[in-house]
Amino acid sequence: MIKKDLFIIMKQETIAENIMELTCTSPLTKQMTEPGQFLHLRVDTSEDLLLRRPISICDVDVENETVTMLYRIDGKGTKRLSLKQPGDTINILGPLGNGFPLEATERGETALLVGGGIGVPPLYYLSKQLTERGVKVIHVLGFQNQVNVFYENEFSALGETFIVTADGSYGEKGFVTDVIKQKDISFDTMYTCGPTPMLSALQTAYREKRLYLSLEERMGCGVGACFACVCHVEGDTTQTLYRKVCTDGPVFPVGEVVL
Numbered sequence: 001m002i003k004k005d006l007f008i009i010m011k012q013e014t015i016a017e018n019i020m021e022l023t024c025t026s027p028l029t030k031q032m033t034e035p036g037q038f039l040h041l042r043v044d045t046s047e048d049l050l051l052r053r054p055i056s057i058c059d060v061d062v063e064n065e066t067v068t069m070l071y072r073i074d075g076k077g078t079k080r081l082s083l084k085q086p087g088d089t090i091n092i093l094g095p096l097g098n099g100f101p102l103e104a105t106e107r108g109e110t111a112l113l114v115g116g117g118i119g120v121p122p123l124y125y126l127s128k129q130l131t132e133r134g135v136k137v138i139h140v141l142g143f144q145n146q147v148n149v150f151y152e153n154e155f156s157a158l159g160e161t162f163i164v165t166a167d168g169s170y171g172e173k174g175f176v177t178d179v180i181k182q183k184d185i186s187f188d189t190m191y192t193c194g195p196t197p198m199l200s201a202l203q204t205a206y207r208e209k210r211l212y213l214s215l216e217e218r219m220g221c222g223v224g225a226c227f228a229c230v231c232h233v234e235g236d237t238t239q240t241l242y243r244k245v246c247t248d249g250p251v252f253p254v255g256e257v258v259l
């Protein structure tokens with residue numbers, strides 16, 4: 001069943017350079033219990049913005065029926081979204097996709113959450129739910145530079161948090177993979193979301209671990225009908241097997257898809 005509603009904007013503000021925090025309300029938030037799922041936003045009804053834009057669920061207040069999304073102003077869809085005001089509505093489809101498996105980590109175990117740039121938001125709702133289940137969380141969050149950093153305090157309130165910037169302008173300098181090694185972080189499960197080169201480096205380095213990766217592939221329909229988001233299955237020499245990121249993912253276990 002397609003889940004769609006006109007969400008009402010409660011709040012929209014800038015939290016870092018070109019990064020917006022958007023909070024909306026709808027009864028559909030009651031269904032947003034799985035971290036790592038995404039929403040598909042029809043920004044407005046103009047003809048040049050026919051395609052919906054996929055944005056991850058960052059946080060949900062089920063009781064008050066609100067959902068928070070964080071997004072980077074990128075192309076014309078997100079630019080136009082950033083102009084919306086409290087009280088305006090957005091046509092939203094979702095929650096969509098399969099999120100991070102919480103049950104992969106048991107009470108008392110440690111989960112390492114690794115985010116890169118605009119892949120960081122879904123990890124916040126994941127971290128909240130893991131801590132509620134008695135899992136110890138550690139975060140390694142990578143950004144280009146200091147002005148792009150967001151949600152450091154929010155993540156720090158849940159567990160140890162390392163901020164990494166590519167240029168060293170804030171936190172540790174380098175890539176998230178460097179910091180995991182330098183700090184000798186040990187963990188039982190790793191959950192990650194971010195740019196493909198980062199996911200690929202983690203998949204190579206931690207192939208033997210319990211690792212779940214969330215892909216942010218380009219999408220069309222978001223519901224499995226258009227094949228815009230397909231990726232190949234690892235080890236398939238016939239090149240005929242594929243997964244749809246929108247309906248089979250966006251979260252996949254290590255080694256399932258070619259990055």
Ligand SMILES: Cc1cc2nc3c(=O)[nH]c(=O)nc-3n(C[C@H](O)[C@H](O)[C@H](O)COP(=O)(O)OP(=O)(O)OC[C@H]3O[C@@H](n4cnc5c(N)ncnc54)[C@H](O)[C@@H]3O)c2cc1C
Nearest residue numbers: 051053054055056071072074075076077078216217218219
């Ligand atoms: C599952 C998923 C979760 C995402 N979560 C977030 C998030 O929480 N915050 C955030 O800022 N961004 C997120 N993205 C990326 C976001 O969807 C794109 O940045 C956004 O669609 C760009 O739209 P635009 O109109 O600004 O850019 P344009 O370049 O004008 O978009 C043109 C078309 O390309 C698609 N597109 C462009 N870039 C991407 C991309 N990287 N991924 C998927 N489709 C793209 C758009 O949907 C649109 O159909 C997510 C993507 C996916 C697939």
Ligand code: FES
Nearest residue numbers: 220222226227246
């Ligand atoms: S976006 Fe259409 S099949 Fe995945």
